[in-house]
Amino acid sequence: MKILIAATPLTGHVNPLMAIGRLLASRGDDVVVTTDPLFAEKVERAGLRFAPCDDFGSASYLEPDLPPGPERWTHEFERRFIAPMPAQAARLRALIAQEAPDVIVAGSLFLGVLPLLLDRRPRPPIAVVNVSFLFLDRPDGAPIGLGLPPAHDAAERARYALLKARMDAAFVNPVRAHADRRLAELGLPPLPASLTQSIVVLPEIFLQPGVPDFEYDFGSLPKTLRFVGLLPSGQTAVQLPEWWLTRDRTKRVVLVTQGTLANADFGELVEPTLAALADRDDLLLVATTGGRPLSSLKAPLPANARVGTFLPFETILPEIDLLVTNGGYGSVSQALAAGVPIVVAGLTEDKAEVAARIGWSGVGINLATNAPSVAALREGIDRALSDPGFAQRAEAMADAFAARNAAQTILTQVNALAA
Numbered sequence: 001m002k003i004l005i006a007a008t009p010l011t012g013h014v015n016p017l018m019a020i021g022r023l024l025a026s027r028g029d030d031v032v033v034t035t036d037p038l039f040a041e042k043v044e045r046a047g048l049r050f051a052p053c054d055d056f057g058s059a060s061y062l063e064p065d066l067p068p069g070p071e072r073w074t075h076e077f078e079r080r081f082i083a084p085m086p087a088q089a090a091r092l093r094a095l096i097a098q099e100a101p102d103v104i105v106a107g108s109l110f111l112g113v114l115p116l117l118l119d120r121r122p123r124p125p126i127a128v129v130n131v132s133f134l135f136l137d138r139p140d141g142a143p144i145g146l147g148l149p150p151a152h153d154a155a156e157r158a159r160y161a162l163l164k165a166r167m168d169a170a171f172v173n174p175v176r177a178h179a180d181r182r183l184a185e186l187g188l189p190p191l192p193a194s195l196t197q198s199i200v201v202l203p204e205i206f207l208q209p210g211v212p213d214f215e216y217d218f219g220s221l222p223k224t225l226r227f228v229g230l231l232p233s234g235q236t237a238v239q240l241p242e243w244w245l246t247r248d249r250t251k252r253v254v255l256v257t258q259g260t261l262a263n264a265d266f267g268e269l270v271e272p273t274l275a276a277l278a279d280r281d282d283l284l285l286v287a288t289t290g291g292r293p294l295s296s297l298k299a300p301l302p303a304n305a306r307v308g309t310f311l312p313f314e315t316i317l318p319e320i321d322l323l324v325t326n327g328g329y330g331s332v333s334q335a336l337a338a339g340v341p342i343v344v345a346g347l348t349e350d351k352a353e354v355a356a357r358i359g360w361s362g363v364g365i366n367l368a369t370n371a372p373s374v375a376a377l378r379e380g381i382d383r384a385l386s387d388p389g390f391a392q393r394a395e396a397m398a399d400a401f402a403a404r405n406a407a408q409t410i411l412t413q414v415n416a417l418a419a
Contacts, residue, residue, distance in 0.1 A: 002032070002101045004103075004124070101124050210329075251283055
């Protein structure tokens, strides 16, 4: 079978798609990955064929100097994801003609698949793999993006309706209109719903990493939706550092990360966490810079702390006692699959929604800020470590992950599409 994989050129988007590519290749499928040439070496090192798609825009996209909120999100969606859509669609059409794939597997924000899904011309079936929380329109009327838990009563639903009207005006409607204009330029009909809802319902299959236990009750789910559990991590080139192998195993371990995207300023989370736990001799504090140089950390490293540019999460998380994170969906999912409770502080991108689910599900503490104080971090971490309820609920979430075989589900769904 021949599979074409299309990935948005961001590390947190490419890695899950490459893991699926390795899974398919391991059973003998011919896998071609298209993304920005910046990732060519990484793709080929994984043993997959590479086909460049070098008019993305998002690879060289610069974060706007705007606070988290509708204006920033609109700017990000229009320039990072919608602007490259026509070029991505053209590249996919060219690769379909050249490679004749049996199935296309695309990341959820590789919007170049939308023109193909709305076009009447023949094409291979398309599976979309989400790289974030389930962003369906909510039955309680809450807007997506603000990190609001499920409404408890009519008064709260009424308040959510007002907030949604404002969010629709500031973000949802402008983004949908911008996408519709791009589609119209290609001679295609408009989206059938909001952009996020359309991404879920238009493809033949929508694969959602994670488990229903971490998601709100959306009522009747789209027939295209499949929860898969934890995506396969695949091979990793990151070695365990010597200090991890020789650490004092009587000490509990706290891991802090700002991921690979929202890590331009470690003063938001990593450095305050180092300061908050600097005097805790009973803890080992582990930090990662998400690929940035270690010199990017400006604060002094406490005696009880160790740091690495990258760390093999799939190896170390089962031995971690607490994750402190800004809410990247991938690392949060990995932590929950390992039964690790979480303290989260993040509002950019999709992080307010991920953080809200952490607090709502009881697996951790949501500090509901993008730049927590040292005092707030110290209090939240102390509470998360001392209250066994958080670890118990994280373990229950791990059981839910363990009940799903992501590799088997993905292979089964791809086979069904090819048939």
